Amino acid sequence: MNDIFEGLVAAALLVVTLDADLVDITLRSLQVTMTALVVASAIAIPLGTWLAIRRFRYRRVVIAVMNALMGLPPVVVGLIVYILLSRAGPFGVLGLLFTPTAMIIAQVIIITPLIASITHQAMRDLWAEYHDLLISLNTNRRQRIAALVWDGRRTLLTASLAGFGRAIGEVGAIMIVGGNIENATRVLTTAIALETGKGDFALALGLGFVLIALALVVNLSIHWLSRTEREGRW
Amino acid sequence: MVSQLFPVTVKDVEVHRRGARLIGPVDLTLENRGITVVLGPNGAGKTTLLRAMHGIERINGGSVIWAVPPEVARLKQAYVFQTPIMMRRSVADNLAYPLKLRGAPKAEIADQVALWAERIGLADALGRSAPQLSGGEKQKLALARALVASPDVLFLDEPCANLDGRSMREIEALLIGARDAGVGILMTTHDLGQCKRLAEDIVFIIKGRVHETGAAAAFLEGPRTAEAKAFLRGDIIE
């Protein structure tokens, strides 16, 4: 009991004094996840929108695959990326294993289906709502997509935030492909796992606080977005 | 301004969905005589006919021929849907949208938005989110958004369903204004009073076929067919 209390105090101290290790790990986490988020959104948002408004032959199959990929266990994603990037694997020559790039790749694979799926649902609903009007107004495809993406911008941001939340808290895949190397690939979640194993609860809890704070910010943002959506403030 | 689009000829038009014939074959020629009201019981095919004429409902036979080529005709039409479709943007941005699509200059868009907002009594609500408006405000905004790009033909599907007297009066005033400016109007309504107030011509349809057409006064005074008589009496007909 005392251990835990002391750990909490020490953790709080680490946070308020902006401990160098803690800041370093947090920034690396943000850098990896933000990069993954940008890449994943750049793929997922156009893909989801396209699936919502284009009718083509294997559309349902693509949607089913996308939804199935959303349920992929991250650890398995890590394993697959590891195999692909390992020295003997097809991309071994790139030497990416145990680098932040490898972690970014894994996170992109994990969150792209999630963002694409949310985007698809949102764009599909909005398209159903706008369909008659946009057809009646003689819009071309580019104008339709522009209208949907612009008017659905809050939902798209929500989708991205959901992706961020999933990526920042993920541990299995990036542990495997990043290797949790100090000053190189150690991020919030992998550091927590390691420090907990070592029994250094202070640093683990401090990192945990940061992670919780990030998750809270994300969820509050999603909540705030849905409110502005209703009130149409931007 | 007199519309270049008339006369419009509807020739043997049929619309089928899931093996059932929703309307047709419909034959109809309309001159621009102001406001034409499509009357008929629920499910008669009024909405389907309007959509087919506007070109947003795929037709399975026949053709709709305007006096100008189809691409031109299409750009000169506007349609107000039975349930107004509000874009998730401000009132001002909803009004501006059709003009933006046409690449109108910014200054002109601003002028038109201000003008139409004033006409529909939403000048103080330009920044409000359109989906948050009341039913009557939405209907007026949808109508203004249809008129802002100065169409030659305006389609209206039940423009006053579920509206109170005041909103209805405001909308009818806008319609009369548009008609007097030369816009040809084709509308449906369930309100015989409204039909009497507005219609120059009537198209009466039952079960997807045109049953009777003609000048409104003549039709309302002395319908020729038993079905039309029953409909005007307020009898239940199918």
Ligand SMILES: Nc1ncnc2c1ncn2[C@@H]1O[C@H](COP(=O)(O)OP(=O)(O)OP(=O)(O)O)[C@@H](O)[C@H]1O
């Ligand atoms: N997409 C569709 N698929 C199948 N049936 C349809 C479809 N759209 C309309 N219908 C049917 O076609 C018929 C005509 O519909 P329509 O909406 O044109 O009638 P309406 O005269 O406008 O009726 P109301 O007065 O209720 O608005 C109805 O029986 C309706 O159920």
Ligand SMILES: [Mg+2]
């Ligand atoms: Mg209808």
